[in-house]
Amino acid sequence: MNTIEPFTPVQYIIGRTDFCGLDLIVNENVLIPRPETELLVEEAAGLVKRLAGEEPNELRVLDLCTGSGAIAIALVSRLRSTLTKRPIDCRIVASDISGHALEVARLNAGRHGVSGRINFVESDLFSNICGKFDIVISNPPYIANFEFETLQKEVLKEPRIALDGGADGLDFYRRIIHDAPGYLRPGGYVAFEIGFGQFGEIKKIIEAGAFQVIEVKKDFNGIDRVVIARWIN
Numbered sequence: 001m002n003t004i005e006p007f008t009p010v011q012y013i014i015g016r017t018d019f020c021g022l023d024l025i026v027n028e029n030v031l032i033p034r035p036e037t038e039l040l041v042e043e044a045a046g047l048v049k050r051l052a053g054e055e056p057n058e059l060r061v062l063d064l065c066t067g068s069g070a071i072a073i074a075l076v077s078r079l080r081s082t083l084t085k086r087p088i089d090c091r092i093v094a095s096d097i098s099g100h101a102l103e104v105a106r107l108n109a110g111r112h113g114v115s116g117r118i119n120f121v122e123s124d125l126f127s128n129i130c131g132k133f134d135i136v137i138s139n140p141p142y143i144a145n146f147e148f149e150t151l152q153k154e155v156l157k158e159p160r161i162a163l164d165g166g167a168d169g170l171d172f173y174r175r176i177i178h179d180a181p182g183y184l185r186p187g188g189y190v191a192f193e194i195g196f197g198q199f200g201e202i203k204k205i206i207e208a209g210a211f212q213v214i215e216v217k218k219d220f221n222g223i224d225r226v227v228i229a230r231w232i233n
């Protein structure tokens with residue numbers, strides 16, 4: 001009989017979680033998608049639908065730090081379910097630095113019939129990414145180093161690489177905002193999930209990087225959770 005280590009999250013034990021109504025495979029190589037992240041999918045879907053009315057070309061979305069593929073897969077599924085009137089031509093590149101995470105993401109995409117819409121790429125943020133996108137979306141690692149001591153033991157079972165955002169938790173936002181203009185179409189957007197109390201600092205990073213905050217959305221706990229910004233090129 002297999003022994004289960006103490007504090008193993010139940011999702012790893014059963015190998016599954018629910019995200020945006022989709023049954024997703026998870027294992028120790030991927031962060032367990034959180035309900036808060038559904039808000040990012042909802043906002044990104046709204047943005048894609050709006051842009052689809054303005055942009056004559058196929059919309060391109062880049063999902064950085066995709067992990068289990070949750071955001072990319074849920075976004076395509078959501079757009080597909082509203083496709084009956086007018087199809088939205090949206091292609092997603094979903095990347096992760098971890099090849100093991102991408103194995104899970106590819107499996108999930110296949111199970112939900114969206115493999116043809118998502119191109120999975122092993123990449124340290126933009127390092128292996130080509131082309132220009134309309135939206136760069138990401139739930140990057142955003143836990144600050146000093147916060148690790150206070151995390152629940154279950155969270156510590158998740159990959160550190162998927163959680164660790166550096167000294168103040170904001171390293172990935174800095175890197176993404178710095179490099180994103182090279183990968184966006186003019187006037188393109190970034191859409192982030194952010195951590196508790198991070199909005200003030202992230203707003204500074206965004207605005208120092210020639211982006212403008214368009215929207216900040218609170219989650220069901222009243223915490224600023226999703227930020228959408230536009231590149232003012």
Ligand code: GLN
Nearest residue numbers: 139140141142143162163
């Ligand atoms: N939401 C996760 C947590 O609070 C962190 C996810 C992340 O770092 N992107 O544990």
